Amino acid sequence: MTQVEERPPPQVPPPPERPVYTRRRGVSDRARSERRLGWLLCAPAAIVMLAVAGYPIAYAIYLSLQRSDLRFPNAQKFVGFDNYVSVLTASRWWTDLQTTVVITVIAVAFEFVIGMGLALVMHRALVGRGLVRTTILVPYAIITVVAALAWQFAFTPGTGFVNEWLGTDRAWLTERGTSLFVIIATEVWKTTPFMALLLLAGLALVPDNLVQAAKVDGATAFQAFRKVTLPLMKGAILVALLFRTLDSFRIFDTIFIQTQGANDTESVSILGYNQLLNRLNLGIGSAISVLIFICVIIIAVIFVRVFGANLAQQRGDA
Amino acid sequence: MHGQLSKKALWTVAAIVVGVYALVPFVWIISLSLKRPGDLTDGRFIPRSITWDNYSNIFDQNVFTSALRNSIGIAAISTIIAVLLATTTAYAIARLDFPGKRFVLGAALAIAIFPQISIISPLFDIWRRIGLYDTWPGLIIPYLTFTLPLSIWLLSAYFRQIPWELEQAAEVDGATPFQAFRRVIVPLAAPGMFTAAILAFIFAWNDFLFAISLTSTDRARTVPAAIAFFQGASQFQQPTGQIAAAAVVVTVPVVIAVLIFQKRIVSGLTSGAVKG
Numbered sequence: 001m002t003q004v005e006e007r008p009p010p011q012v013p014p015p016p017e018r019p020v021y022t023r024r025r026g027v028s029d030r031a032r033s034e035r036r037l038g039w040l041l042c043a044p045a046a047i048v049m050l051a052v053a054g055y056p057i058a059y060a061i062y063l064s065l066q067r068s069d070l071r072f073p074n075a076q077k078f079v080g081f082d083n084y085v086s087v088l089t090a091s092r093w094w095t096d097l098q099t100t101v102v103i104t105v106i107a108v109a110f111e112f113v114i115g116m117g118l119a120l121v122m123h124r125a126l127v128g129r130g131l132v133r134t135t136i137l138v139p140y141a142i143i144t145v146v147a148a149l150a151w152q153f154a155f156t157p158g159t160g161f162v163n164e165w166l167g168t169d170r171a172w173l174t175e176r177g178t179s180l181f182v183i184i185a186t187e188v189w190k191t192t193p194f195m196a197l198l199l200l201a202g203l204a205l206v207p208d209n210l211v212q213a214a215k216v217d218g219a220t221a222f223q224a225f226r227k228v229t230l231p232l233m234k235g236a237i238l239v240a241l242l243f244r245t246l247d248s249f250r251i252f253d254t255i256f257i258q259t260q261g262a263n264d265t266e267s268v269s270i271l272g273y274n275q276l277l278n279r280l281n282l283g284i285g286s287a288i289s290v291l292i293f294i295c296v297i298i299i300a301v302i303f304v305r306v307f308g309a310n311l312a313q314q315r316g317d318a
Numbered sequence: 319m320h321g322q323l324s325k326k327a328l329w330t331v332a333a334i335v336v337g338v339y340a341l342v343p344f345v346w347i348i349s350l351s352l353k354r355p356g357d358l359t360d361g362r363f364i365p366r367s368i369t370w371d372n373y374s375n376i377f378d379q380n381v382f383t384s385a386l387r388n389s390i391g392i393a394a395i396s397t398i399i400a401v402l403l404a405t406t407t408a409y410a411i412a413r414l415d416f417p418g419k420r421f422v423l424g425a426a427l428a429i430a431i432f433p434q435i436s437i438i439s440p441l442f443d444i445w446r447r448i449g450l451y452d453t454w455p456g457l458i459i460p461y462l463t464f465t466l467p468l469s470i471w472l473l474s475a476y477f478r479q480i481p482w483e484l485e486q487a488a489e490v491d492g493a494t495p496f497q498a499f500r501r502v503i504v505p506l507a508a509p510g511m512f513t514a515a516i517l518a519f520i521f522a523w524n525d526f527l528f529a530i531s532l533t534s535t536d537r538a539r540t541v542p543a544a545i546a547f548f549q550g551a552s553q554f555q556q557p558t559g560q561i562a563a564a565a566v567v568v569t570v571p572v573v574i575a576v577l578i579f580q581k582r583i584v585s586g587l588t589s590g591a592v593k594g
Contacts, residue, residue, distance in 0.1 A: 031415070038416030045407040045466060046422055053429045053463045059440035068443075121332045126325065128333035133584070134577055135340040141576035142344060143524045145542040146565040150347040159558060161346065164361035189343060194587065201588035243431070250433040253526040257546060269435045269527070276439050277531055289436040296433055 057293070063286035070280035083287035092271065093288070097295075100267040103180065104248040107187045111244055112237075114188065115195030122196065123203045140193045148257035151186040176263045183265060186254050191247070195240050202236020203229070234307075242303045246296055268292050347569075351562035358558050372563035382564055384536040385544035389568070392454050392540060393522035396461035401515050404469030405507070411470075412477035423474065426467035437463070438531045445532060452533045457540065460528045465518035472517065472586050476510030513586035516579055520572060541568045 067079045087093050122133050154160040155172040163169055172178045206229050214224040252269040255261060261270045276285035351372050353365040376382045411419045441460055450456035488498040529543035545564050576583055
């Protein structure tokens with residue numbers, strides 16, 4: 001047991017150092033032209049990203065500080081943080097934030113557990129490995145709206161097979177708890193394959209002989225998995241969890257299709273959408289958008305801080 | 319021997335469970351699309367009898383055919399633009415040494431994870447003013463916010479693995495730079511571009527939020543939006559069968575493509591995310 005724990009981590013050779021001579025001797029002509037070419041080749045994409053994302057975000061921040069209601073187009077004026085105060089003092093925002101967090105935490109937790117199971121099956125299966133790898137991609141390939149509809153119909157009394165199979169006549173999408181269950185189940189079903197693939201790629205990086213060595217040293221399969229495999233997969237796990245958490249936090253399609261936010265199943269994205277497109281209140285809607293953006297940044301920072309892994313290093317140019 | 323056998327049985331069961339998990343909702347929506355109107359509420363998983371009426375019905379409706387046209391056109395154009403822009407960027411990031419390349423990658427990552435809802439309000443406002451609301455470019459442009467970062471990440475990871483020395487080797491062997499590029503580099507880079515294109519296309523094909531926020535009519539409404547609003551067309555009778563048929567029509571081609579190119583897609587989905 002303890003021997004397993006004491007085993008030193010695998011030695012990773014340090015990345016080769018970048019050639020530094022260009023900087024020490026001043027920038028040579030060749031380096032300068034390489035630089036220029038690099039910038040030139042990146043420029044179109046950088047400009048497009050700036051235009052399609054940077055500018056709208058800046059504009060959203062600007063709008064969030066204005067009273068801007070399309071029903072009263074002439075009453076637009078600067079109101080400072082009034083919109084934020086309105087949003088943050090309304091219980092609606094907090095209920096929806098809570099709903100979103102509940103959906104995100106439960107969905108990602110299940111995705112992680114099921115995804116790890118799927119990854120292990122794909123990694124180790126003696127039988128039908130190729131078939132598993134193929135079928136698992138089906139949920140990934142189905143568009144979210146269709147997945148949401150399929151699950152909605154399955155749970156609709158009369159139409160769906162779920163009540164038939166369970167012998168119940170429950171109206172699943174008419175109360176909060178069961179609605180959230182259906183929404184989360186849809187999310188988990190649709191996105192677990194993605195999680196599984198990321199985890200599988202992480203599993204593939206774990207050297208087989210380390211796991212074998214642990215078993216020779218007397219570790220059970222489960223101990224070897226927990227003490228050797230999991231720590232070595234930390235980077236892959238972090239990336240998978242971070243991606244799925246951020247993605248799940250902006251959940252919109254499934255809820256819009258299945259409940260439209262009824263019975264307190266509204267997520268913050270649905271709230272923002274309704275303010276913008278049903279109430280046409282650009283100011284309040286933009287404030288909500290900016291708040292969601294801030295939440296996403298907070299989640300990302302927490303992940304990187306708490307899990308202690310440096311994403312940039314993890315993804316760095318190796 | 320006995321242990322080996324029971325292990326095999328265990329893995330077989332695991333594989334079957336995975337298969338059921340992945341396929342049940344998919345088979346269910348196909349089954350719904352094939353049911354006769356009278357059987358729609360029988361709650362059976364497998365239809366009693368099969369009809370193709372739902373399919374012929376949706377192809378007779380302009381709502382669906384124009385949405386299909388819009389979806390294909392908008393997703394394809396957004397994908398092509400993204401992959402072309404990403405190819406030059408990824409080439410520069412993989413092969414050239416210049417300050418700021420980490421910044422480009424970081425910006426792409428930041429854009430890939432930001433919530434789309436954040437830019438709905440400005441786009442809604444700007445598009446109405448400059449006449450892009452409910453047009454193809456009105457969706458193609460916001461789709462670049464995910465197709466482009468995705469392609470940049472994927473291609474820069476891919477291009478790092480290409481043995482670029484082959485290009486010089488070809489030139490040493492007497493090929494002109496252009497020949498070396500066309501005969502050596504293009505064949506090496508093409509699979510990566512193809513993978514990026516499939517994934518970007520799937521993302522664009524899947525979008526719902528931009529589609530319902532920035533379109534209002536057949537002019538630019540894509541299939542996911544059309545299906546969602548199709549549902550609300552009649553309050554008294556849900557056209558469940560037709561919705562299911564439309565869902566199958568937009569799903570099956572993607573599923574087939576994904577299954578054909580599964581190796582590429584799996585490596586594409588994971589290369590950028592794990593190995594960097």
